[in-house]
Amino acid sequence: MVLEKLGGSLREALRKIAGASYVDESLIKEIVRDIQRALILADVNVQLALSITRGLQGRALDEKPPAGMSPREHVVRIIYEELVKILGTTREVPLQKQRILLVGLYGQGKTTTAGKLAKYFQKKGLSVGLVAADVHRPAAYDQLKQLGGQINASFYGDPEVKDATKIAKAGVKALEAVDVVLVDSSGRHALEPDLIQEIEAVAKAVQADERFLVIDATVGQQAGPQA
Ligand SMILES: Nc1nc2c(ncn2[C@@H]2O[C@H](COP(=O)(O)OP(=O)(O)OP(=O)(O)O)[C@@H](O)[C@H]2O)c(=O)[nH]1
Ligand SMILES: [Mg+2]
Missing domain, CATH: 1.20.120.140 (SRP54, nucleotide-binding domain)
Known part of the structure; x- marks a missing residue:
């Protein structure tokens, strides 16, 4: 707008x-x-x-x-x-085997974006896997699993495990054969140090080729500090 x-x-x-x-x-x-x-x-x-x-x-x-x-x-x-x-100029995301980590504050659209990206890559002929590394919101696992089911994407998650790094690591391992692995992470409430630490650990565990910061388009200048 x-x-x-x-x-x-x-x-x-x-x-x-x-x-x-x-x-x-x-x-x-x-x-x-x-x-x-x-x-x-x-x-x-x-x-x-x-x-x-x-x-x-x-x-x-x-x-x-x-x-x-x-x-x-x-x-x-x-x-x-x-x-x-x-x-800045635009940059195309390459159509190749890769791992993408989605990060961002609460409710900005990370999980939805994971689904959209999954569909995009599938349309381009790549196989896609989703990893549910949001361990903080109780329904996050079900939401992503359902999404994966709707579009026939591979899925990895474990609602019993509360360690995001562990899940991320196991997820990329389990989905090794898949072309594009999308890792959904926990929403952050503002910029809490422990959650920032967690996402950095997850990023390291995943060895992500891309990190996408998902931001609501109405955010304004707050986008800077978030990035
Ligand atoms: N209008 C509009 N709504 C969106 C869009 N993407 C997501 N939403 C809505 O925004 C809300 C949050 O989306 P999620 O994808 O669950 O956001 P999230 O970042 O994963 O949220 P948390 O996991 O709770 O941090 C949902 O009600 C979505 O339907 C979009 O592009 N446009
Ligand atoms: Mg989410």
Whole structure:
């Protein structure tokens, strides 16, 4: 929701450039102000928003467009490059044998995401196994087992064992023949030191190729400390 609005505001700013008869310093400053406002409204950290837009304005005013590129295209390119620098580019998860650990706070969607990922990999022709390493929430084992049953994924779990590391270790061993092993972990309530210690031990036991932090899309700036 917030991000959709950000996309809209940025498009609006770019349209201003496209619609202007020529690109000059006052237009650049106006656009930079628009982008700054859009970032802050989207709950981007204020210091970060300022540093992004400062960099943007500096480059847009100082850099001469390369031969063959109009000032308009040049400014749009700078905006694009500076925003990508902050947001990062996307990264494809490889379709290969791997272990993925899902972590995150309570109720953010780890278990649901495990199911979605399992289906995704299955569609791509890989076999999938689920490991129930959430030992703290009583129903977690049943939830994941049921999910696995629905999509015909292999499953490993043991409701009697309350040691997440033990389960994780046994799980990846039991599912050795499976292509993609997804390990579901306990939700964390804020950032409790003992739970952080536990997840680090689990990560080590699993030797995860990927660790996915599952975050509710409405979380805002709290995402930083969680990561
Ligand atoms: N709208 C929406 N709801 C979701 C999504 N993913 C999960 N949920 C819901 O969010 C709630 C929590 O999802 P879970 O997957 O159980 O979350 P979890 O992180 O495993 O939770 P814990 O194991 O208790 O920490 C459930 O009611 C899900 O139906 C999503 O992408 N969109
Ligand atoms: Mg869960």
